[in-house]
Amino acid sequence: MAYPWVAGQKVADGIWKAVVPFNKHFNETGLYYNDVWVDGTYFGGSQTVVRRNTVRIPEKVSLKDGSYDIIVEGIPENINKLTFYTWTEANGQDDLRQSGGQKLDSNTWKITIPFNEHNNETGVYITHIYTIDSYGNSTGIGVSTMAASFVQAPTEANLLDNSYEVYAYGISKEAINVTFPTWTEHNGNDDLAYPWVAGQKVADGIWKAVVPFNKHFNETGLYYNDVWVDGTYFGGSQTVVRRNTVRIPEKVSLKDGSYDIIVEGIPENINKLTFYTWTEANGQDDLRQSGGQKLDSNTWKITIPFNEHNNEAGVYTTHIYTIDSFGNSTGIGVQTTAY
Template sequence: MGELKLLRKIYTCFSLCFLSIVQSEYVMAADEAVSEYILVDSGEAIQKQQINIYNKGRLETEILPNNSLVSYSYDSNGNVLKKYTTHSTEPYTISSSAASYDIYLKGVPENLEQVIFPSWTELYGQDDIEWINGEKIAPGVWKATIVLSRHGGLTGIYNTHIYADGTLLKMLTVQVQNTAKVTSPKTTSLADGSYEISVEGVARNISEVRFPTWTENKGQDDLENPWILGEKLNDTTWKIRVPFSKHNFETGNYFTDIYFYDKYNNSSGLNGPTVIVQGGTGGSSETDITGVSYDVYIYGLDPQTQKVQFPTWTANKDQDDLEWIEGVKVANGVWKGTVIYSNHNSELGRYITHVYADGKYSGAWEFNVVDTIKYTYSNIAYLSSGFYDITVNGIPSNVATVRFPTWTEKNGHDDIEEPWIEGERLSSTSWRIRIPYYKHNNEIGAYSTHVYSYDAYGNSRIIGMLSVDVRN
């Protein structure tokens, strides 16, 4: 097989060996029947019993009396991962994403010595004819695999004749059609962090789908190798997430091609989407004040930018709390400014940030600061339980740690634990602390706990003051 080049209107794609590219504009309707294989009875000695086909000692396929196939897949330890039934109906239609399809011939005499499956596409006659030697896989059953890349990866009509010991038994016609439907955004922003591409209508025989992705800027310098492996959502749908961090946070055109691989490692390909990625400001539109601080980002700046500032103020009383925050460069064209709530009187409500790059206005961002945390604990506890728990929910995910300094009313702070007790993170927004009585001399009376949240930069704020009455 020769080297194939994928051509795009704007960009000349990379050259790849051993891959065929499906370029049909036609996409099948969802209700059209797609075959997973082709099964032919010779008409001489029709077999009605179940036929088991083994590969390396494992049951790979069952041909049932009704001509449906049951396929098995295994993990590396030989355990069955999946068992599924497929069907084949005339007129035969095969998805171009399948990369290949199998033709089974059954019901032939067991003493046959050779079965040949010459195959070619209707387009340009027999210029691509391939004489495929069949494989005997069970008594009276032969199989041939038609690999689409050996026929230019073309869609349209495929013809196969079947000869048994030189005698023509059958003539088959197969329609290969593009069934894949690709979904992706047309445009997106670097502020989103990533975008997703999904492809529906993939042939069920496909074992993996890969999505090579790169940006127009500087060609394929950012092409990830090995190519990104898609996540299988169901039998016919795969998806990937393209994170901008893997592509230098570049703006402009992002290209993705899609490659399907069958169990024999044959492949077929599809020109995927072009996504226009834009710069701009970004961050969450709402955050909780327990997060201590909040980062505002700007993307897509000139990599040569020397200084970025993020003047920030709250909507309350206008710019009485205006602070010019010096930005930090985090990647080429990407800068962030950290807004610390205490520098703005720890106000709730709307915060406004403008962005200046080398003195030039470059964008703005607004976000709301709220207070929604909730505590779960009992106001009264008993020594017999050995401890009590405090859980706090609604803490922003940017919080790096939460500490719970605790002491009893008796003798003041003599029993406060140093360093202050660090909470256990239960989820991205939930933390818990367990207060054992033995660390407080098993005292009864009022136990006080203050709660402090810390961001990743070491900034902190008190977010709660709680009291529990411990009794005998």
């Protein structure tokens, strides 16, 4: 309680008022007692319950999401500006950022906190929220969340994807040597490359590597994706690689003139498939190459005419190849028998 007591302001004959700023009361919540004294005589009083505004912030956040939101409720309409100060616990306030936020409705405000403005650091993220009223009084409240490191890789992939990317989030910006050892469950570590694959820095705190299947014998099954930072294990993830679904008849009749091969599960970023087809008779004297036809975003088709293969009976072999944006190529083979 302030001494001397707060002087009232005369509004009109018979009416006086005073302003109670929370910052003069240590920004405390709970019950406030409001007494009025007139010329040394008690006049009357009232009580006010002050509550902390509802602030919605996730308890934990993942760096892979790129950002998180803070929602502040219960802001009076006469407040037309909120100021948000955000920093991470790591390295003090070297990454302090100020933002004005966005007014969602008459009483609700929002701020989006991008991790890249804070070096994609892991650990505690702190935000202080301040308002200023029409009398110039300012009050602030603080909230925090925890950002964890994360290794992101697809849980599933198809062999004709050719490769997949592994991202590591939350790596120290002082890191020098970030490596991505990868191997398959099949035959132990026989496909583990030495030295381990060097990562590529995407931004402060984020590194990535590409895992091409042709460096792992185009094996299907479980792939282990580890990340090491300057000789220390950082984290890992797993990816299951499956063979694409290829629909081809088990047997075909030469009298039909041709047959179709349908390939499913091709990613949208693959814009070319190459089909090589030949018969078992006389080696590859009838080898033909075709680009196929894209049926939809993930499905391709090739028609194999028998007259391009001397209308031969027996085994017809087709190898299907794709090339990804990194130049990696993978192929799978299928067969049918013509009679």
